[in-house]
Amino acid sequence: MAWTEQDYQEIVARLMAESIGVNEVPEAGSTDDISSLPAYQPANGTEVPTVVKASLELLVAPALEAADKANEAADKAESNATAAQTAANTANEKAELAAQAASDATAAKEEAETATQSANNAASNAEEKAEAANTAAQDAEKVANNPTYIGTDHYVYVYNKETDSFDKTGIYCKGEPGSSFRVAGEYATLEALKSAVPDGSAVDGFMAVGTEAPYDYYAWVNGDWANQGKIAGGGSGNVVVIPAAAMSISDQATSDEIFNAFGGKDAFMDICQSIINKDTVCVVANIPEEPGMKLVYIPIMAMATYTDANNANFMMTIITETTFQLVVTVTDGVATHSSQVLNHIYEAPSDGNVYGRKNKDWVEVPEKSDVLTKGNETEYTPTQDYHPATKKYVDESKAIKYINISDSTILEISNSDTSSAKLRELIGSIFGSKDTFINIVDNIVDNDTEYQFVSTNGSSPNRFRLGSIGTWRNVDKTSYELAFTLTFIDSSRCYCKAYFISLQNTSSFDGYFIIRDIITSDNLTTITKKTAAEYEALGSKDANTAYCVTD
Incomplete structure (x- = not known):
């Protein structure tokens, strides 16, 4: 007889009711004597998985x-x-x-x-x-x-x-003396290196990989190219040597001479372009006269501009014992230059004195207390030959001082011997007082002072300088003497008088006043000295002339 769908469903239902799933089996307490495990395995063409036995060997x-x-x-x-x-x-x-x-x-x-x-x-x-x-x-x-x-x-x-x-360790690697780092080749990429040198076992050195510094350096290690890192540092390492002749270009140098100092125009332009386009260090090699010696200067600043082959600028500054600055300008192919040397200012001497700059050197500057300034208001009296003097000091110490006389008594007296009784009156009339007379003698004795009489009698003052002055003063300053001459003209007449004043006792006015007329004439113009023979030999005598025979 044929099975119906209902029969199938009943069979499945009974099987499901009486069966258990893989996940429903009892859990084993150990793996002893267990060789496999139940498991689900999907079956092709059906939604129901297949129950299979899975061995432990397969599972592990x-x-x-x-x-x-x-x-x-x-x-x-x-x-x-x-x-x-x-x-x-x-x-x-x-x-x-x-x-x-x-x-x-x-x-x-x-x-x-x-x-x-x-x-x-x-x-x-x-x-x-x-x-x-x-x-x-x-x-x-x-x-x-x-x-x-x-x-x-x-x-x-x-x-x-x-x-x-990567972590940095404390291990520092440094080659032994004599070890070397050798670059055996250079390639743009690692692929290019591997293509060109697939087997590097015979390569003695490192391979540089990259298109510009700093490069990666590869070594052949265990059958392959291994990156060993980069060399410390960076930059192009480009060094531009400035000829030493560039430091001694004369002020009158022509364009060609300027270019020649740099090795030619093309060399100068190459220097400018190198400074602009590369990481450049400039050096100036100077060979001094001493044999076996060479000085290399590194400019503290080098600058350049470059427009084309006929227009560029170059400037550098070098510090040695001075600061040297050079500027070269090329315009339309013609070079001009300027240079400047600046002297360094060194520290002033440290000896406790004050210093200032003069003629590129240190000079000692006096202390303010040692200088008389334009606005000085402090009294100062010079005591040494080359000490400065104030106006006040000079005015008070003039070589010529003045004695004002209000009348012409001293000029009118002729050939007179005056006793003590008249001495007080004459000193008072001529000098003003006894103290003034004493002060005049003291100044002449102590300071070599000269004096003039100034007569204020009339519309304009007349001045008469004391001539042939003689003075004396005793030690205890109780006696004073003054002798002098005066020469003057009055009403076309020439006068010459000698005066001698003796004050023997400053307390009692003891002394005398002597006046002598040396010359009194209304027409004498010339006094001349002759020997007796010369005088006898004269024919006619000159008018208004006095002849003095001395032998």
């Missing part, structure tokens, strides 16, 4: 495979460590690097072995432990792919998988 296969990968990564790391050790043995300067690389590789191997052991121990939980093993394998691969290297500062750098960066 992913974990074992992960462990194999970890071991393979550890072997690779150990191989890299061996290669690093080999490189260190061939280059003294990489000795520390190789040692560190071997240490790091050993650490990586230990990490991989630990990961493998963890994976083996985690076989009971295949999915979780397989993921852990994969992670460990990836870490080991990272360490292997990021080998230890020597940085541009010559320190060893070790890869840190936690931060995915």
Whole structure:
């Protein structure tokens, strides 16, 4: 008989009621004597999965495979460590690097072995432990792919998988005396290097990779080109040498002479372009006269502009014992220049004195207390020959002083001997007082002062200088004497008088006043001295002339 759909459904329902799923089986307390596990496996062409028996060997296969990968990564790391050790043995300067690389590789191997052991121990939980093993394998691969290297500062750098960066160690690498760094070739890219030199085992040195400095330097390590880092520093290393002749261009130099000092026009233009287009250091090599000696100056500033082959500017400043500045300008192919030398100001002497600058040198400046300024209001009396004198001091110490007389008594008296009784009156009339007379004698004795009589009688004053002055003063300053002559003209008559005043006692006015007329004439114009023979030989005598025979 044929089965109906209902019959099928009933059979399925009974089977489902009496069966259990894989996830409903009892949980085993241990793995003893267990060789397989039930499992669902999708069946092709049906939505109902197939229940299958899965062996434990099959279930732990992913974990074992992960462990194999970890071991393979550890072997690779150990191989890299061996290669690093080999490189260190061939280059003294990489000795520390190789040692560190071997240490790091050993650490990586230990990490991989630990990961493998963890994976083996985690076989009971295949999915979780397989993921852990994969992670460990990836870490080991990272360490292997990021080998230890020597940085541009010559320190060893070790890869840190936690931060995915390199950590600086305290190991400093420096080559032994005599070691060298040799560049065997240069390529724009790493691909170009590998294409040109697929096997670098025979290369003695490093390969520079890059299009401009600083380059990456590669070495053949363990069958491949490995980056060894960059050389410390940077820039193009371009050095421009300025000829020493440029420092001695004369002020009258022509355009050609200026260019020749730089080695020619083209050389000058090359210097300008190098300064503009490159990282340039300028030096000036100067060869002095001393044999076996050379001076190299490095300008503290070098500047250039460049428009075309006929228009450019160059300027540099050099500091030696002076500051030298040179400017060269090229306009329409014609060169002109200017230069300047600045002397340095050195520290003034430190001897406690005040100094100022004069004629490019230090000169001592007097203290303010030692200088009489234009606005001085402090009294100062000179005591040495070359001391300065104030106006007040000069006015009071004039070589010529004045005695004012209100009448002409002194001029009118002739051939007179005056006794003590008349002395007081004459001194008072001529000098004003006894004290004035004494002061005049003191000034002449002490200061060599000259005097003039000034007569104020009349519309304009008349001045008569005392001539042939003679003075005397006793030690206790109680007696004073004054002798002098006066020459004057009155009403076309010439007068010459001699005066002698003696004050013997300043308290009692004892003394005398003597006046003698030396010449009194209304027409005498000339007095001449002759010998007796000369006088006898004269024919006619000159009018208004007095002849004095002396023998």
